[in-house]
Each structure stands twice: as structure tokens, then as C-alpha cells.
Amino acid sequence: MATAALIIYLVWAALAFGLRSWVQWRRTGDAGFRGSGLRPGSMQWWVRLLFTSAMVIGAAGPIAALAGLAPIDVLDRPVVQVAGAVLALGGVAATLAAQTSMGASWRIGVDEAERTALVTTGAFALARNPIFTAMMATATGLTAMVPNPVSLFGLLLTVLAIQLQVRVVEEPYLQRVHGDAYARYAAAVGRFLPGLGHLRSPLRHRPHHTPAPADEPPSVSDMSADR
Template identity: 50%
Template sequence: MPALALALYLAGITVTFGIRTWMHVRRTGDSGVRRPAAPFGSAPWWSSVLFGTALLLGVVAPALAIAGMSTSSTTLDQPGISAGGFLIAIIGFTGIVAAQTAMGSSWRIGVDDAERTRLVTTGVFGFVRNPIFTAMIAAFAGLTLMVPTWPQFLGLVALVTAVEIQVRAFEEPYLARTHGSDYAAYASRAGRFLPSIGRIKATGHTG
């Protein structure tokens, strides 16, 4: 199962980052990547470091398991759980592609404060404000069930933490500044990562 997890991860990363970026360049002439240099220790810096850590561990963890250098959890290392993890990972990667496609030319990796893109609120975005991140976490969680080792769990924790920082510290504030009342109205009805959970009320508190 670690070999299958590694192959699935590499294929998923190639499609969702590599091919997606290439297609965006072909369609718009722009990569969509917005990762400006961030001051050491800042929220964007931590987000980039943790994302990088998660991406690296996505390769290292199954490779260590294949080499017999990492022991799986005896509780989770079961055929049925591994099969379920494979299905969740497939759904997660498919969800990433679907959400990226729904964003169209507004798709970005990172934030540029000087840029204004269309606020996407239809389709799955009508229920969840960050479906790409939701699908990313689902995919990595599925891979973790396929390779239930400490390095893989650490990668999942790094990814979840990076997503939380990315969304709460600068993506949502950027969208609120850029789209004002339109984003406020949207955020009041669509959940942050799951439907109805993390909606931003008019007072600024989440529910």
C-alpha cells in the first residue's frame, strides 16, 4: 500500500499543481502563482514552510515505509482502512481539480494584495468558501490512512496548520478588503471548509 500511496500522491500533485498551472498559463498567459517573499516568522512565511513540509513528507513518508524504515500504526494498518483511505484520496484529488476548474481564471496559489479577481460564489463555492483546501486535506487524510506512519501523520498536521494560517491570516482578510460587502454577504452563508461551519456573521464572529 505505501507504493500505491506514493504513486497516487505523485500523480495527484502532478495533475493539481503541475498540469493545472500549465493549463492556466495556456489559457491566461499567467501562472496564477502568487508567493511573494515573506518576512521570517510572519504568517505567510510559516504557511509556506508548513506547506513545503507537508508536500515533502507526502513523498518521504511512503518512501520510508517502502524501505522498511517507518512502522505503521497497528490499529490503522488494516486492509479495509487502507482501501477506504485510497477512495478518500481519489475523491480528494478529484475534488481539487473540480474546484480549481470552477474558479476559472480567478484560480491563484497565494495572494497579491494589489490584484483583484472575480469572487467565485457559485457551484461548490456556494456552500464552502475554500473547497480546494478541503479537498487537499481530504486527499492527504486518505493517504495517511493508506500509510499510517508518524511521518505521514506529521505531514497531515503540517498541511492542516498551513491551510488554517493561509486562510485565516491573509486570504480571508484580503478577500474582505477587496470585495467588501459582497464577500461579507457570501461569507455569512457559506462555510469556511465545510457547509454551514465557519460562516462569518455580520458581527465578524464565526459560527
């Protein structure tokens, strides 16, 4: 299983990052990478470091297994490995499909000065971050195929990096850039899975004795995540 996991991982990385960047460049003249000049110590810088570490360790898990690192006994079951392979392959396909749904707005990283279209169709009608959902599914499947301590650590880093990227970097950026449009979208569509992780944007309540002027539009309050 270690060899199969390594092959799936390498194919996934080549398609999701290499091929997708090439397609983006051919279509738009822009490979889609952002954040090359990140300020050391900034949140994006830390998240990028976590992502890079997770990618390296993701490959190191199968390699360590091939080198003789023993799996964790409780997870070392054929049914777990087969289920992991199915999940990993499904995650690869879902990653590519979600990237396609994003079209010309696909990016790796965030440029605070850039404004791209808010994508809410295709896979993004089901979840606000379907690419990251698919990435976590792929990483989970690969870990189940090769359930050793290195793979588990890589999965932990992957989930941590994605959570920070979405919650601390991307959601505040999208709120600033798209305002009410993103507020309505985030209130209706889950963060990673349908129905889970909506952002609420309740209207501010006014005292009954002080009616709002007839020409004053409703305002969206600060958004807070559902529990």
C-alpha cells in the same frame, strides 16, 4: 499500499499544481503563482514554509513505508487502507473540479495589490474553500493508506498550513478587497464544509431614540467566526 499511495500522491501533485499551472498559463498568460517575494518572517512566508514542508513530508510517508518504517498498529487495518484509497482518489478528483470552478481567478498564494473576481458558484457555492477541503481529504486518505508517524506528521502540517492560510491570510484579504460582497457570501456559505464555519456580519444596533438618517446605508460590522 505504500506504492499505490506514492503514485496517487505524485499524480495529485502533478495535476493539481503542475498541470493546473500550465492550463492557467495557456489561458491567461499567468501561471497563477503569487508570493515569490515574501518578506521573511511574515505570516505568508511562514505558511508557505509550512506548505512546502507538508508537501515534502507527504511524499516521505509512503517512501518511509517502502523503506521499512512500521505503521501504527491501531491504524494498520485493511479496511482503513481501502477507505483511505477511496478518500484519496476522491480528494484528487475534487481538487481538480474545485480548481476548475475557480476559473481565471485561480491562484497559489495572495498578492495584496491584486483584485480578482469573487468566485461563489460551482464548488464555491458549497464551501468557501473547496480546494483546501479536497486537499485535506486527499492528505487524510493517503495517511490512512500508509498510517506511519511520518505520514501523520505530514497530515498535521497540511491541516495547520491550510487553517493558517485561510483564516489569517486569505479571509482578511478577501474582506478588504470585496467588502460587503464577501461578508454576505461568508455569512451564507461554510468555510470548508456546507453549514460550518460561517462568518457573521451583524448590523450595528442603534438606540431606539436615535433613528438612522433615511439616506444612510446599513453598515457591516467587524466579522467574527461562528463557534
